[in-house]
Amino acid sequence: MNILVTGGAGFIGSHLCTELLKLKYNVTIIDDLSTGSLDNLTAIIDNEQLTLIKGSILDKAIFEKVSTHVDTIFHLAAAVGVKYILDNPLQSIHTNVMGTENVLEFAHKTNIKVILASTSEVYGKNDKASLSENDGRVLGSTHITRWSYSCSKALDEFMAFAYHRKFGLPIIITRLFNTCGPRQSERYGMVIPRFIKQAIQSQPITVHGVGEQIRSFTYVSDTVRALIALMHEDKCIGEVFNIGGKEPVTIKKLAELVKKKVGSSSRVIFIPYEEAYGAGFEDMQRRVPNIAKIKSFIDFEPLVGLDEILDTTIAYINQEMDIVEKKNEIHSC
Numbered sequence: 001m002n003i004l005v006t007g008g009a010g011f012i013g014s015h016l017c018t019e020l021l022k023l024k025y026n027v028t029i030i031d032d033l034s035t036g037s038l039d040n041l042t043a044i045i046d047n048e049q050l051t052l053i054k055g056s057i058l059d060k061a062i063f064e065k066v067s068t069h070v071d072t073i074f075h076l077a078a079a080v081g082v083k084y085i086l087d088n089p090l091q092s093i094h095t096n097v098m099g100t101e102n103v104l105e106f107a108h109k110t111n112i113k114v115i116l117a118s119t120s121e122v123y124g125k126n127d128k129a130s131l132s133e134n135d136g137r138v139l140g141s142t143h144i145t146r147w148s149y150s151c152s153k154a155l156d157e158f159m160a161f162a163y164h165r166k167f168g169l170p171i172i173i174t175r176l177f178n179t180c181g182p183r184q185s186e187r188y189g190m191v192i193p194r195f196i197k198q199a200i201q202s203q204p205i206t207v208h209g210v211g212e213q214i215r216s217f218t219y220v221s222d223t224v225r226a227l228i229a230l231m232h233e234d235k236c237i238g239e240v241f242n243i244g245g246k247e248p249v250t251i252k253k254l255a256e257l258v259k260k261k262v263g264s265s266s267r268v269i270f271i272p273y274e275e276a277y278g279a280g281f282e283d284m285q286r287r288v289p290n291i292a293k294i295k296s297f298i299d300f301e302p303l304v305g306l307d308e309i310l311d312t313t314i315a316y317i318n319q320e321m322d323i324v325e326k327k328n329e330i331h332s333c
């Protein structure tokens, strides 16, 4: 079976490709290496069943370079991270909307199954106790750039549904809730790698707002397992699924947990949102998934809890920082 993974050199994409190769699938990656990187592929780059096509999904011609018949596309290439979206609003909308349209058009030509990675951001500010797939979206004004991400991914979902309803294209939509784990970069603002790096470096741990906002973090191996299981189950076609963890935590508590686990002397400090993200920023105060639907379709249950997520990610970031330090020592010798 041949699988195409757009964004395969990214954080989630690289973990997904590793699992697909373990399962002996042929994997082709399309990635422009903008937010993804070859470093993420170190362990699999020499695998004979892997093909890497460097280029953007915005370039329609890139799909002509896919030389094999494709059975399934995991479409993960997208603008990621609140900070990245705020810094690159136009490019983010282009990638998410036009890029996805190109992927769906390519899939439509030969009726390839598409598993679309969407996001819990589509729910916007809906702060229901737990969010179900049919719940409404609560969004702020269009002059607040953050909501463009929610809208662009929602448009992706609308397009995928439209291809499914009009042409019978087999699509499955997934809404990912704060996926985290090794290889997630802190560069685009993601809270867990940021807090861990700050704690290791004895810098202040920067909680935004008063820290009462709640998230449910999902370990990347759980996300990947769910994505692969969805691919195998035909009754999931035409459906949308939340993929999320089940241990909601406030960001203030997360900061304290990270500090304790790292054994850090860092102070936990509180930074107003305006200072962190600019004037008029809006955050969601509660984002917790209801995962009853995916459980009923593929019997999915997240296996990795917050403690293990933090332990594994702390160990990984410590190791990465040691490697960087050693490289710097060698250069300065």
Ligand code: UDP
Pocket (backbone or CB within 6 Å): 081, 082, 178, 189, 190, 191, 192, 194, 195, 206, 207, 208, 209, 213, 215, 251, 283
């Ligand atoms: N956050 C924080 N300090 C940081 C980075 C993020 O307090 O240094 C907060 C952020 O404002 C949000 C939560 O942590 O409320 C999760 O942020 P992230 O960007 O990881 O994901 P989001 O849920 O916003 O997509």
